[in-house]
Amino acid sequence: MKVVTGVVGNDIHVVANRLIDISLQARGFEVFNLGVNTYLEEFLDAVIETNADVLLISSLNGEAEGWCREVKILKSKYGNLLDGVVFMIGGNLVVGTHSSDEIIPRFRDYGFDLVFHQVDLNTGLDALEKHLEDRK
Amino acid sequence: MSLLQEERDIIIQNKYADNFDFAEIEDFVKNASKDLFISHRFKNANKMLVQPRGGFPTYQKQYDLYEFFVNADVDILPLTIDSNTRLNDYATSSKMLKLSEENEVDMLNGYPLVNHGYKTTRKMITHFNKPVSLRHGTPDARLLIETAIASGIFEIEGGPITYLLPYSKNFPLDKAFLYWKYVERVCANYSKLNEPINRESFGPLTATLVPPCVTIVIQLLEMLLSLEEGVKSFSVSFSQTGSMNQDIVTGAVIRKMAKYYAEEIGCGDASVHLVYHQWMGAFPTDKNFAECLINTSTVIAAMVGADKIITKTREEASGIPTKEANAKTVANTQYTLRMLNGLPNVVDKEEEEILTEEVMSIMEAVFNDPADTLWRKVFNSIKNGTIDVPFSPHIINHNEVVTVRDKNKNIRIIKKGNLPISDRCFEYEKKQCDLNKDASSIVNDIIHDIGIMQW
Numbered sequence: 001m002k003v004v005t006g007v008v009g010n011d012i013h014v015v016a017n018r019l020i021d022i023s024l025q026a027r028g029f030e031v032f033n034l035g036v037n038t039y040l041e042e043f044l045d046a047v048i049e050t051n052a053d054v055l056l057i058s059s060l061n062g063e064a065e066g067w068c069r070e071v072k073i074l075k076s077k078y079g080n081l082l083d084g085v086v087f088m089i090g091g092n093l094v095v096g097t098h099s100s101d102e103i104i105p106r107f108r109d110y111g112f113d114l115v116f117h118q119v120d121l122n123t124g125l126d127a128l129e130k131h132l133e134d135r136k
Numbered sequence: 137m138s139l140l141q142e143e144r145d146i147i148i149q150n151k152y153a154d155n156f157d158f159a160e161i162e163d164f165v166k167n168a169s170k171d172l173f174i175s176h177r178f179k180n181a182n183k184m185l186v187q188p189r190g191g192f193p194t195y196q197k198q199y200d201l202y203e204f205f206v207n208a209d210v211d212i213l214p215l216t217i218d219s220n221t222r223l224n225d226y227a228t229s230s231k232m233l234k235l236s237e238e239n240e241v242d243m244l245n246g247y248p249l250v251n252h253g254y255k256t257t258r259k260m261i262t263h264f265n266k267p268v269s270l271r272h273g274t275p276d277a278r279l280l281i282e283t284a285i286a287s288g289i290f291e292i293e294g295g296p297i298t299y300l301l302p303y304s305k306n307f308p309l310d311k312a313f314l315y316w317k318y319v320e321r322v323c324a325n326y327s328k329l330n331e332p333i334n335r336e337s338f339g340p341l342t343a344t345l346v347p348p349c350v351t352i353v354i355q356l357l358e359m360l361l362s363l364e365e366g367v368k369s370f371s372v373s374f375s376q377t378g379s380m381n382q383d384i385v386t387g388a389v390i391r392k393m394a395k396y397y398a399e400e401i402g403c404g405d406a407s408v409h410l411v412y413h414q415w416m417g418a419f420p421t422d423k424n425f426a427e428c429l430i431n432t433s434t435v436i437a438a439m440v441g442a443d444k445i446i447t448k449t450r451e452e453a454s455g456i457p458t459k460e461a462n463a464k465t466v467a468n469t470q471y472t473l474r475m476l477n478g479l480p481n482v483v484d485k486e487e488e489e490i491l492t493e494e495v496m497s498i499m500e501a502v503f504n505d506p507a508d509t510l511w512r513k514v515f516n517s518i519k520n521g522t523i524d525v526p527f528s529p530h531i532i533n534h535n536e537v538v539t540v541r542d543k544n545k546n547i548r549i550i551k552k553g554n555l556p557i558s559d560r561c562f563e564y565e566k567k568q569c570d571l572n573k574d575a576s577s578i579v580n581d582i583i584h585d586i587g588i589m590q591w
Contacts, residue, residue, distance in 0.1 A: 012305065014529040015344055015586060019579060022538065026575030036529045037305045121583075122576050 001132065002052040004043060006034030009063035016060060016091065016121070023125055024056075040067055040074055047085055048078070054086045054128065062095035064107075071111040086131065090116035090124045140321055147278050152226035154253035154283060161286045164258070166329045173331035174212060174267035174291045175369035178409050178443060181211075185444040186469050187269055188462050191216030191246035193236035195256060198247050202264050204463040209470050212444065213264060215289060217272040217280065218246035222303075224276055226250050245456060246272075250279055254286035261288040269336070273299050275307045276315040278322075285326055291334040291371075292323060295358035296511070297518070298338035301528040309518065309532050313511040317365065324366030332369040335362045336411060339373035343416035344527040344586055345539040347549050348377065348386040349494035349557065353523060355390060356397050356499065357514050363403040364510060370406060371444065375413035378588050379545040380436050385487040387412070387440035393495055412442035418587050419452035426450040427468070429589055434469050438476040445469065490564050494557045498522060501556040521554030540578065541585040542568035550578075 003024050007017050014036050021033045032050050034042060047055050057064070068089065075082055089112045093103055100117045107115040114131060116124040148156045170176045177185060188205060191214070192198050202213055220229035229248035236243045249257060249270075261268055269291040270284045277299075281292055296316040300309060323333040337358040339351050355372040362370055372394050377383050387410060394408045414433035420426050427450050437445045447465045449457040501522045505513040517523045521534030528535070536553025549555070549565045571578070 012529055014342070014527055017529075018527050018535065019583060021535070022582070023576065023579045026579060033535075035305060035531060122580070 001028075001054065002030045002032065002050055003054040003056055004032045004034065004046045004050060004052045005056040005058065006038035006043060007036040008038060008040065008043070008057050008059050008067050009061075010037055011059060011061045011063050012036045013060035016058060019121060020056065020058060023121060027125060027129065029054075040070060044074060044078060044082065048081055052085065053132075054088060056088045056090070056128070058089070058091040060092050062092055064089060064091065064093045065095065068107065068110045068112070075111055086114065086128070086135075087112045088114040088116075088124075088128055090114075090119065090121075093117045140318070140325075143278075143318060144282070144322075148282065150226065150250075150279055152230060152250055153279055154250075154255060154286075156254075156282065156286070161254075162329060164288070165285065165326050168288060168290075168330055169262070169265055170331055171265050172261065172267055172288050172290055173334075174269065175334045175407070176331045177211070177267055178334075178369070178407065181443070184437060184442055184473055185211040186447065186466055186473070187212035187214055187444055188447045188449075188466050189214050189216055189271060190457075190459070190462050191218065191271070193218065193233050193242050193244035193246070193248065195252060195260065197242070199260055201459045201462070202260065204459045205466060206264060206266070208463040208466040210266070210463075210466050212291070213266050213268045214271050215249065215268050215284075216246040217270070217274070218244035218248050219273075220244065221246070221248050221250055221280065222272050222274045224274075224279075242456075249283050249287070254283050257283075257287040257289075267291060269293060273303050275300050275304065275312040278315055278318050281319045281322055285322065285333065290331070291336060292319065293336045293338055294319075295335075295337045296361070297354050297358060297514070297523075298341060301518075301525050301530050301533055302338075302340075302342045303529075305529050306531050309530070310515055313361075313515060316361070317511065320362045320365035320367055323362075324368075327366070327368050332407075333367070334369040334371060334409075335367050336371035337373055339411070340375035340413050340416040341525050342527040343375055345541075345547050345582070346526055347537070347539050347547050348374070348382060348389070348491055349498060349549075350523065350525060350537070350555070352386065352390050352393060352491070352495045353498045353502070354525075356393055356495070357502065357510075357523075359394060359408065360397060360401055360403075361511060361514070363398060363406050364401060368406045369409075371409040371411045373411035373413060373446075375416040376433050376436060377545075377547055378415075378417075378541065378585075379547070380439065381482070381484055381487065381544065382546045383412075383436050383440055384482050385484050385491055387442065388483070388488055389491045389495060393492070393499075397499070409443040410441070411444045411446065412437040412440055413446045414448045415589055416448075418590050419448065420590050421453040423450040426452055430465060431468065431472055434472045435476065438473065438479055439482060490561050494555075494561050497556050497558055497561075522556055524553050524555060538582075540569055540581050541588065543570075544568075545588065547585075 538551035
């Protein structure tokens with residue numbers, strides 16, 4: 001399974017990004033890590049270029065909210081090229097404090113299949129594996 | 137006209153630059169008080185020098201901060217530069233400076249030196265008459281350094297590797313080498329007029345589980361790049377690793393290796409100093425715990441035998457510290473240092489031997505790169521992962537090296553990527569750790585090892 005990952009926007013927090021990379025590799029995924037400071041278009045282009053199964057976007061400083069509202073519009077520009085790709089997002093998704101109950105449906109609506117706000121990394125990746133298993 | 141002078145004339149044409157009068161500046165440096173030179177302080181100091189961190193946007197606030205520091209018995213004053221200036225965005229720093237002045241709110245995270253200019257800043261620096269150290273993080277620091285030296289700032293921190301790999305995703309590394317070559321030359325030229333200008337490398341790097349051999353190699357290479365341009369006074373540095381023993385071993389090896397390699401390139405006449413950074417990783421939010429951590433760092437620095445210590449504050453976890461908190465650390469650190477006399481001399485022969493071998497293997501691989509100049513050899517070595525800094529955000533960094541802490545909190549390499557260390561050393565590193573765990577537990581260990589001081 002191929003995963004494209006990176007940190008969205010002008011966020012430069014690199015530590016979690018590296019840990020996601022290491023964890024995914026440890027779980028047997030082939031990882032294409034775009035690193036910090038990555039724009040939405042770059043993510044989608046990389047998914048197509050690598051023929052990835054999963055796109056895992058992360059955010060630490062909360063910029064995700066501002067960037068990810070455009071996922072759906074952008075996705076539509078790619079026709080059916082992104083059909084079947086699992087869109088996942090995790091980290092600290094908004095600036096300030098909001099409850100997960102409020103945030104999860106909002107990001108689902110933006111076009112994400114799996115949404116994890118302030119959830120432990122391994123819990124999130126367990127859920128990703130289960131999701132991929134269930135889909136088979 | 138020399139190429140350097142031509143480049144200079146272009147740089148100072150920037151519309152935000154002060155009106156440079158090089159004849160006057162030369163005269164100023166020639167006749168400047170010896171007390172402004174840290175290289176002079178190092179020569180005559182019989183104690184570890186204490187230097188805090190700090191920079192405020194306005195002249196007045198920076199002046200007030202210095203007054204607090206002087207009252208707290210500071211040895212070296214810092215001048216920390218704001219992040220816009222670090223990216224050469226002087227238009228934004230100029231706007232934010234005006235807003236800070238008009239509204240008495242700090243709109244910058246440091247002192248915008250280029251906007252203030254050297255004529256103004258020099259007044260403050262000569263008034264306090266203490267050595268000032270320039271702290272920034274700038275890949276292209278050419279104008280900044282011209283302004284700094286003209287202001288009376290005779291210590292310049294940074295370097296092409298240590299100011300790029302931890303701070304930037306895609307600033308071109310080859311350009312950084314050339315911009316810093318300019319800085320070294322300017323420092324070397326001014327060093328001929330009075331006491332030498334001191335250059336200092338930034339050893340903490342990402343401050344996230346960086347193995348000592350990588351830190352030391354980068355310190356040595358930045359030192360060599362500086363000395364080969366004619367710099368005569370240089371400080372190598374590193375930050376608290378989390379293990380007292382590893383710190384002591386690192387200190388011993390870096391001193392020994394710096395002397396060895398400086399002599400190798402025929403620059404044994406330069407003086408080399410050792411700087412220790414108090415813990416640079418994530419700090420505890422509890423301010424009392426933060427003070428305990430700071431105090432322990434000071435004790436370790438004394439065991440390491442550092443020539444200078446750079447301090448943190450009890451407010452580290454919560455943002456830019458107040459001048460009160462900052463000055464308090466200076467006073468506390470001086471107090472602790474006065475207690476620490478006649479310390480035992482701890483030597484761990486086996487660890488020193490392993491670390492020395494690792495450093496020498498990597499250095500040898502760098503020197504064996506077929507490129508024609510040292511900076512190109514170093515550039516290629518970073519590109520191919522011979523040098524690999526854990527947790528660097530830069531695209532050129534290899535990101536293949538993985539480290540964890542052993543039971544004594546020493547940082548160990550468990551995946552070496554392209555680091556050219558011998559099997560013997562790599563086996564030794566791995567032997568110290570419990571690797572019979574599944575991969576997720578090791579990732580959890582890494583997360584724990586990064587945040588080690590928060591619990």
